[in-house]
Amino acid sequence: MSEMAVPAVFIEPDGAAMRRTMGRFLTGVAVVTAAYEGEQVGMTINSLTSISLEPPILMISLNFNTRTGDAVLGSGKFAISILGAKQEPVARQFAVRGGARFEAGDFDVTAAGLPVIRGALAQAECQVVDQRTVGDHQVFFGQVTASRYRDGEPLAFSSGKFGAFRDFNHDAMPWSF
Template sequence: MTSEQGAPAGTLDGTRDGAAFPGEALVPDPAAMRRVCGHFATGVTVVTALAEGRWIGATVNSFTSVSLDPPWVLFCLRHDSRLLTAIRAGGRFAVSILAAGQGGVAMDFAAEGLPAFDGLDCLTGATGAPILRGSVGYLECRLAEEYAGGDHRIVVGAVTALGVLDDDAAGRRGPLTFYRGRLARLDKECER
């Protein structure tokens, strides 16, 4: 079945960002990929590690859980990331799940070359990596696996410790989110 324009039924117009659909190979450009995936809201984390006696960290929104038993998580980093180099060298890292009021922290850790830890209140975890106070929760991990993923590496961590830093505050503030290229907060929960 096809639409009036000859497109397969159920499609918009038979195209997807310039490529015919279905059947024609689709290789979207990076800007189109970013635009479409930007409509998927994600949480925001800061992943940290200890490298040569110094803390290093980066804002990461590709974080997700992989498995509950065993407890594994994953995130993606660019091939040339200094944080990736530090995680490989030390084999350990921490993930701080940012709260809605930590947009400035997320921006600081997203910027190249800024001393993001200056004036920041941190706890030192068993991994030696900093855990950001004020975050909703944290996970400490051992590097379990690493895979190629296009222009990024997929980093899988085995969780060795975790916790919610302040359950009451986390419930009131909620998590920091990233949606359509901007940091945001959840306004309210959806009704069932």
């Protein structure tokens, strides 16, 4: 008998079960930011995915009725900041629905005038090249027009909790880019 506490039957998940299922997929944490009609907006996400290398395209998925999603739709641009392990407070600050965003903290500004999180492991500025509505989310594909990165411990997120990544100190994967 297996000792794992798995349900005896598969179910068609509701939103909460979907969140718990996919919560087992450990991710990094990023903040997506945008500027529209003189207002700066941003929110914490973990739906960031690399889609294409040449040209460089990434994808984000934003719930309907977020201030950030509206600004991305209106401006056709967004930026992402990939957070380091010490930036959990930033992740929490940018995840409060309707909460203050840029009143506290340190930010840089990209050439296109988008705010990004200072000290993030990576920052990228994107031009929306495709967008669709999928279920209850808006999915944006952004071509990266400028980016930079630095070394550091990434912030991780799993089953609703923040943590840190620990590598096994094995050989790096022989991927060539």
